Amino acid sequence: MFHTEICDLLGIKYPIIQGGMAWVATAELAAAVSNGGGLGIIGAGNAPADMVRDRIRKAKSLTDKPFGVNIYFMSPFVDDVMKTVIEERVAVVTTGAGNPGKYIPSLKQAGIKVIPVIASVALAQRLEKIGVDALIAEGMECGGHIGEITTMALVPQVVDAVKIPVIAAGGIADGRGFIAALSLGAKGVQMGTRFICAKECTVHNNYKNAIIKAKDRSTVVTGKPTGHPVRVLKNKLSHQFEILESRRADIKDLEALGTGRLRAAVVEGDVENGSVMAGQIAGMINDIKPAAEIIKELMNEAKQVLDSISNIPE
Numbered sequence: 434m435f436h437t438e439i440c441d442l443l444g445i446k447y448p449i450i451q452g453g454m455a456w457v458a459t460a461e462l463a464a465a466v467s468n469g470g471g472l473g474i475i476g477a478g479n480a481p482a483d484m485v486r487d488r489i490r491k492a493k494s495l496t497d498k499p500f501g502v503n504i505y506f507m508s509p510f511v512d513d514v515m516k517t518v519i520e521e522r523v524a525v526v527t528t529g530a531g532n533p534g535k536y537i538p539s540l541k542q543a544g545i546k547v548i549p550v551i552a553s554v555a556l557a558q559r560l561e562k563i564g565v566d567a568l569i570a571e572g573m574e575c576g577g578h579i580g581e582i583t584t585m586a587l588v589p590q591v592v593d594a595v596k597i598p599v600i601a602a603g604g605i606a607d608g609r610g611f612i613a614a615l616s617l618g619a620k621g622v623q624m625g626t627r628f629i630c631a632k633e634c635t636v637h638n639n640y641k642n643a644i645i646k647a648k649d650r651s652t653v654v655t656g657k658p659t660g661h662p663v664r665v666l667k668n669k670l671s672h673q674f675e676i677l678e679s680r681r682a683d684i685k686d687l688e689a690l691g692t693g694r695l696r697a698a699v700v701e702g703d704v705e706n707g708s709v710m711a712g713q714i715a716g717m718i719n720d721i722k723p724a725a726e727i728i729k730e731l732m733n734e735a736k737q738v739l740d741s742i743s744n745i746p747e
């Protein structure tokens with residue numbers, strides 16, 4: 434059940450992809466998700482190519498299942514990371530925070546499946562023409578760098594505009610969200626925040642606990658004036674952003690305030706002065722469990738949701 438064309442495209446059991454979160458999506462997490470039947474993704478973030486190569490080799494040592502690498506387009510190392518994923522013959526590349534158009538022919542030539550994250554219909558259509566395999570339509574409920582449109586509004590508009598399969602992301606963490614995404618025409622889901630609270634995720638425990646403590650209104654969007662809005666959990670840092678933004682501070686000062694803060698939260702566990710990127714769904718996440726269990730429970734719940742919907746009297 435729920436075996437969609439995404440499963441065939443990627444050679445995976447369940448149409449569930451893990452978000453390629455910078456600093457968070459390590460080889461350990463990616464391998465655990467792939468071993469659990471989904472598609473694990475290593476987040477290249479701003480890491481140099483050699484570090485990405487080490488993570489790819491580590492993931493290969495932890496799983497014999499396919500996994501992918503997410504390439505972040507604001508990284509200064511994009512060109513070298515592209516060369517590395519081609520040399521290492523990773524199965525799948527997802528991309529974020531930019532237009533991957535010019536790299537697509539060489540990735541495809543290397544036999545790599547290319548699945549860009551997009552937040553608009555226009556970019557979806559452009560990338561379909563260039564020959565990407567599928568698209569991840571990411572709504573602004575997600576954590577980290579966000580677009581402007583919600584998942585509920587974005588996914589069906591992208592589905593109607595392209596012929597290739599669409600994967601829904603943003604605000605999905607359980608079987609209800611999975612069925613909702615399929616109802617909107619998606620052929621699978623990507624989840625980030627839910628997998629931060631996987632046992633195998635190597636983020637500092639303070640980060641996981643901050644997500645578990647979060648409620649529905651615990652996130653806020655900072656950095657809008659920089660043109661790169663980012664959804665984070667509210668804390669001392671987000672409050673500082675709000676103050677600077679209300680004073681119409683220089684973009685340079687806002688950028689300086691954000692520098693190194695994701696690492697501070699993920700690695701050092703500074704969840705007050707660090708950038709704790711998380712989606713609006715954080716309020717629904719109450720436990721830490723193995724990635725394989727997250728996936729299995731989600732699939733079981735999806736079946737129950739489908740049953741309960743079909744039992745609603747006409």
Ligand code: TUI
Pocket residue numbers: 455478505528529530531532550551552556571576577578579580661663691695710
């Ligand atoms: O990339 C993400 N989310 C991210 S990346 C990230 S790392 C970071 N670290 C420190 C500060 C800020 C970020 C955290 N979260 N999501 C994928 C995504 N991509 N969402 C939206 C887009 C997107 C936006 C514009 C994709 C393409 C695009 O194209 C613009 C164009 O050139 O047409």
